[in-house]
Amino acid sequence: xxxxxxxxxxxxxxxxxxxxxxxxxxxxxxxxxxxxxxxxxxxxxxxxxxxxxxxxxxxxxxxxxxxxxxxxxxxxxxxxxxxxxxxxxxxxxxxxxxxxxxxxxxxxxxxxxxxxxxxxxxxxxxxxxxxxxxxxxxxxxxxxxxxxxxxxxxxxxxxxxxxxxxxxxxxxxxxxxxxxxxxxxxxxxxxxxxxxxxxxxxxxxxxxxxxxxxxxxxxxxxxxxxxxxxxxxxxxxxxxxxxxxxxxxxxxxxxxxxxxxxxxxxxxxxxxxxxxxxxxxxxxxxxxxxxxxxxxxxxxxxxxxxxxxxxxxx
Amino acid sequence: xxxxxxxxxxxxxxxxxxxxxxxxxxxxxxxxxxxxxxxxxxxxxxxxxxxxxxxxxxxxxxxxxxxxxxxxxxxxxxxxxxxxxxxxxxxxxxxxxxxxxxxxxxxxxxxxxxxxxxxxxxxxxxxxxxxxxxxxxxxxxxxxxxxxxxxxxxxxxxxxxxxxxxxxxxxxxxxxxxxxxxxxxxxxxxxxxxxxxxxxxxxxxxxxxxxxxxxxxxxxxxxxxxxxxxxxxxxxxxxxxxxxxxxxxxxxxxxxxxxxxxxxxxxxxxxxxxxxxxxxxxxxxxxxxxxxxxxxxxxxxxxxxxxxxxxxxxxxxxxxxxxxxxxxxxxxxxxxxxxxxxxxxxxxxxxxxxxxxxxxxxxxxxxxxxxxxxxxxxxxxxxxxxxxxxxxxxxxxxxxxxxxxxxxxxxxxxxxxxxxxxx
Ligand SMILES: Nc1ncnc2c1ncn2[C@@H]1O[C@H](COP(=O)(O)OP(=O)(O)O)[C@@H](O)[C@H]1O
Ligand SMILES: [Mg+2]
Numbered sequence: 001x002x003x004x005x006x007x008x009x010x011x012x013x014x015x016x017x018x019x020x021x022x023x024x025x026x027x028x029x030x031x032x033x034x035x036x037x038x039x040x041x042x043x044x045x046x047x048x049x050x051x052x053x054x055x056x057x058x059x060x061x062x063x064x065x066x067x068x069x070x071x072x073x074x075x076x077x078x079x080x081x082x083x084x085x086x087x088x089x090x091x092x093x094x095x096x097x098x099x100x101x102x103x104x105x106x107x108x109x110x111x112x113x114x115x116x117x118x119x120x121x122x123x124x125x126x127x128x129x130x131x132x133x134x135x136x137x138x139x140x141x142x143x144x145x146x147x148x149x150x151x152x153x154x155x156x157x158x159x160x161x162x163x164x165x166x167x168x169x170x171x172x173x174x175x176x177x178x179x180x181x182x183x184x185x186x187x188x189x190x191x192x193x194x195x196x197x198x199x200x201x202x203x204x205x206x207x208x209x210x211x212x213x214x215x216x217x218x219x220x221x222x223x224x225x226x227x228x229x230x231x232x233x234x235x236x237x238x239x240x241x242x243x244x245x246x247x248x249x250x251x252x253x254x255x256x257x258x259x260x261x262x263x264x265x266x267x268x269x270x271x272x273x274x275x276x277x278x279x280x281x282x283x284x285x286x287x288x289x290x291x292x293x294x295x296x297x298x299x300x301x302x303x304x305x306x307x308x309x310x311x312x313x314x
Numbered sequence: 315x316x317x318x319x320x321x322x323x324x325x326x327x328x329x330x331x332x333x334x335x336x337x338x339x340x341x342x343x344x345x346x347x348x349x350x351x352x353x354x355x356x357x358x359x360x361x362x363x364x365x366x367x368x369x370x371x372x373x374x375x376x377x378x379x380x381x382x383x384x385x386x387x388x389x390x391x392x393x394x395x396x397x398x399x400x401x402x403x404x405x406x407x408x409x410x411x412x413x414x415x416x417x418x419x420x421x422x423x424x425x426x427x428x429x430x431x432x433x434x435x436x437x438x439x440x441x442x443x444x445x446x447x448x449x450x451x452x453x454x455x456x457x458x459x460x461x462x463x464x465x466x467x468x469x470x471x472x473x474x475x476x477x478x479x480x481x482x483x484x485x486x487x488x489x490x491x492x493x494x495x496x497x498x499x500x501x502x503x504x505x506x507x508x509x510x511x512x513x514x515x516x517x518x519x520x521x522x523x524x525x526x527x528x529x530x531x532x533x534x535x536x537x538x539x540x541x542x543x544x545x546x547x548x549x550x551x552x553x554x555x556x557x558x559x560x561x562x563x564x565x566x567x568x569x570x571x572x573x574x575x576x577x578x579x580x581x582x583x584x585x586x587x588x589x590x591x592x593x594x595x596x597x598x599x600x601x602x603x604x605x606x607x608x609x610x611x612x613x614x615x616x617x618x619x620x621x622x623x624x625x626x627x628x629x630x631x632x633x634x635x636x637x638x639x640x641x642x643x644x645x646x647x648x649x650x651x652x653x654x655x656x657x658x659x660x661x662x663x664x665x666x667x668x669x670x671x672x673x674x675x676x677x678x679x680x681x682x683x684x685x686x687x688x689x690x691x692x693x694x695x696x697x698x699x700x701x702x703x704x705x706x707x708x709x710x711x712x713x714x715x716x717x718x719x720x721x722x723x724x725x726x727x728x729x730x731x732x733x734x735x736x737x
Contacts, residue, residue, distance in 0.1 A: 048574075051578045052577075052578055053574050053577055053578050073580060073582070076578060076579060076580040077580050079578075081575070081578055083571055083574070083575060085571050086570075086571065087570065087571030087572045087574065087575040088572065089324070089328060089572060091328050091331045091332065092324075092327070092328070092331075096327075100320070100324050101575075101579070103317070103320050104317065104320075104576060104579040104580075104581050105579055105580060106580060148575070
């Protein structure tokens with residue numbers, strides 16, 4: 001396998017603020033690569049540079065042999081982009097949107113209309129193709145947004161958090177589409193702050209935080225970094241102080257990390273059974289009632305927690 | 315080139331699908347045209363199929379060739395449907411019947427009218443070859459029938475301008491008078507011989523030989539067809555709205571993410587900006603042509619020489635598009651463009667003569683009006699409405715094209731500085 005994308009020490013500053021601090025990684029032809037990181041990590045900024053919208057402060061990336069800084073036009077023909085925020089004409093129909101964007105990607109005539117029909121089929125909107133986009137649900141709009149990125153059959157598709165803010169059904173449909181596209185040979189760079197999506201979709205994951213790639217590898221390689229650690233998830237009552245509980249739990253022998261998000265406390269430890277009793281006792285001592293406990297095998301959430309001391313979703 | 319075109323077409327489509335924009339682009343100028351037309355009495359003297367049977371009294375005290383020719387014009391078969399002429403002999407009595415609203419206008423051809431224009435054989439005989447001061451024809455108009463009176467005045471004007479042309483170049487005048495059925499070949503012979511002798515030797519080509527002295531019962535100026543002024547004035551005023559709407563869409567596309575999406579497609583920024591400008595231009599031109607079409611259809615309004623109208627519309631839209639770009643280039647958000655655009659629509663509308671004829675405004679306003687596309691284009695449309703053609707439009711067309719070009723250059727420089735996307 002060869003790299004379709006090579007990112008070389010990419011930097012982006014907004015004034016004094018360093019949004020991306022020298023990131024390097026490769027994406028192999030044919031894989032789904034996920035950039036996993038919390039909001040504000042710098043995922044969109046990175047994608048914006050790779051898609052030639054923003055000029056990097058320094059560094060470069062080579063996509064299919066074209067430099068994003070020296071040959072942006074060459075890059076644009078190879079890549080497709082599904083931006084995080086919808087970028088559609090709401091007063092045009094889905095079909096009119098796809099036709100227009102197809103034209104902007106140099107498609108025309110019969111090949112344009114056939115391709116538009118194919119894409120409508122693929123995103124499941126053939127029946128609604130003649131309705132204006134503004135009449136669509138959030139999930140349907142997202143699917144059109146994706147469709148636009150597929151028209152010219154890009155070799156490398158950037159998808160920036162395509163499932164944010166939609167219903168579970170549409171989300172499922174989108175994840176399935178992503179897998180289909182990959183099966184048909186498309187390489188994907190997928191950004192998300194949902195660990196489950198990265199786990200389900202990707203061959204390899206890059207964990208992104210504060211403008212830096214803090215870990216990269218297959219899910220297996222990454223979880224091995226935290227050892228054989230397991231995660232205990234405690235669900236506590238609405239009025240309980242989960243933050244304070246997390247703090248005290250860190251003192252327990254064998255607990256590597258403990259963090260609280262809303263009414264959930266995550267406890268990373270080598271062996272769940274060993275610490276379970278102590279955890280429950282501590283909670284009782286503080287008068288906190290534990291409603292339920294889950295034990296999870298090592299996952300990307302735990303990796304993030306291990307590396308940053310923070311939960312992914314805060 | 316192709317993409318520029320496609321982006322422009324897309325923008326026209328979007329503009330015509332935006333109900334709020336449609337109201338301001340088409341409904342508002344149309345309704346205002348009707349409203350102001352009603353106020354000025356444009357519709358009061360006409361039936362649904364148009365104007366007809368305008369009562370007019372001709373008092374011919376001249377009884378020379380030209381006076382008779384003018385009287386014949388009013389009695390000609392061509393104008394039989396439009397006019398209902400009556401012959402009067404006493405100017406005072408005729409004026410009185412206007413005051414009693416019995417006719418739309420009185421045309422008084424004074425004694426010695428022909429003689430004052432065409433030197434008579436007797437003048438040559440006794441060596442008096444200097445033409446007398448032209449004697450004025452009086453059109454006494456009924457203010458409550460301004461449309462009818464306007465038409466009468468226009469007919470007299472037309473006749474006099476032909477005669478005037480004749481004084482300058484006698485042959486065409488004779489041909490035209492004859493061609494238009496206004497004089498008979500016999501008369502042509504007589505007039506022609508008299509003119510060719512008289513004009514060449516006596517009349518300086520530059521003096522205005524014929525003056526029209528028009529008056530109404532209350533002293534108001536008479537207009538030919540109020541709508542011929544109102545309709546273009548309203549269309550031009552809301553053209554300024556349309557161009558600011560178009561400019562606004564540039565910043566709106568940035569905010570809604572479609573501009574960044576365009577920028578990462580294999581389309582360069584010149585094509586994109588060009589497409590946006592082309593879209594503004596096309597939308598404005600479509601708006602103007604629809605309004606012109608509608609007023610021709612519903613009000614039988616004659617805009618004049620077709621080629622002239624088309625060229626003037628394109629020039630006016632070009633000048634206005636320059637303003638749309640300029641507003642966009644100096645504004646930060648699309649809301650700002652909307653506000654500035656609305657203000658400019660109104661200010662240019664008023665200062666450019668859309669509501670009050672510029673001649674009635676103070677001098678500094680007349681000067682200021684030269685920066686508005688409205689004033690120049692309105693000037694052009696008035697010229698066309700009065701029978702002018704493309705060749706009479708060079709001043710407004712050149713002014714509008716220069717205005718557009720200068721504003722484009724300034725805007726492009728400003729756009730370059732401001733960076734349409736965050737870099
Ligand atoms: N145009 C901008 N100007 C200044 N700061 C920005 C801009 N865009 C993003 N940022 C900041 O850069 C950081 C990274 O943002 P972003 O790339 O959108 O993160 P993510 O997509 O991972 O949520 C955030 O702190 C954000 O506030
Ligand atoms: Mg983002």
